[in-house]
Amino acid sequence: MSCVRHTAGLVWPWALQAPYSLTSVSYSLLFAAQRHVLTYMEDAVSQLLENREDISQYGIARFFTEYFNSVRQGTHILFREFSFVQATPHNRASFLRTFWRCFRTVGKNGGKYSSICCSPVTFT
Template identity: 40%
Template sequence: MGPQSLTSILQHKLATRDYLEHHKLSVYLEDVLIKLLEDRPEKPMNYLYDYFESVRLGTNILLRDFEYVKATTRNRISFAHLLESILNSKADRHTALELHQLAELICTDFPGEIVERAAEIASYSLGLCIPDLWHHPSMQPDKQTVQLPIPEFIKVFRTYFSFLEFFEMCEEILRDTLSTFHQNNLMAGRQHVNSDDVFTVEDISILEDIYVDYLKRRLCRLEGFSVLVLPHELAVDIVHRAFQTERAARVPSYSSASIIYFQLTREIVDSHTVQALMERAVPIAALTHR
């Protein structure tokens, strides 16, 4: 076999792998083969048809473990759609605890922190409170008394879960931004900013520059994975709007950090482009739960 033939074979293998990864087909192919060999049905073709029909309708995630539920964007949006159908049959408003308990009816090991964070973003968007991002004693709202309307929570939850890695990256970058800001102050001989100190407008501007620098570098890394990611230009624009919110300046730094993060998440959820990215990935109309 000549070098050209070997190169062609390798390129074909890479193209095949990229195709399967792009559409997340390997997740479903591996899963259905495992289930097929475990159940050994008499009519395997019917079994395969039923499995992929459940994937198409979005019912495949029912009573599956969290690792499977989060494995693809389709699974995540299907989960949010199924959760919405359950919530619509219940009361009009729910606390974060109640929402998590209902999510566990679909996936018994679904992490409470995902539901809780989505509930916090919804609470901020509705103006009910400014949630505490990193558990400062003076910013602890009673999470069991804040009741959220279903439509607002579902919109936030669907977006947060679909873009989970991006949201987590944004929070991680904010931590690193604050750390870098403090280190730069110390190196310049300025006083360390404590959590109770107040950020000035100039401080917020410096923080934004640091944040955007981190964001641009890490977006490139995240794009190597098959997860939903905001386009660079949109991400930078949303960050700018979040840092420019008037409430972020002249308040204690722990409060400012929470405001910036939750304003950022609110901007993402409210973005028509973000909603369009999810609809393009999995059209909601295609998910018809039985």
């Protein structure tokens, strides 16, 4: 094999076919795993398939752009099931930020609204 690269005693026949090293591939896979990229890709494709009629109006590329912008902004967890919110650390942090934004007035008003939230319920 003329296109074989020897690295630390290992033979990689594909080494000259790809412009990246094994370490860059390893780091890329590690990064993808740490950031739960597969979770978000699966969810994006699932959302795409569920809403394919609506998406045909503005295109798949725009859908993916908007989806990953919502992931970056933390709004992707709105109106989602608990299992999705719980799935990744980013989802949990996004939920807590959103929850805090929605209910921070309760804390700022010194519990003024706590009687509304915590009033006893009576059943008749």
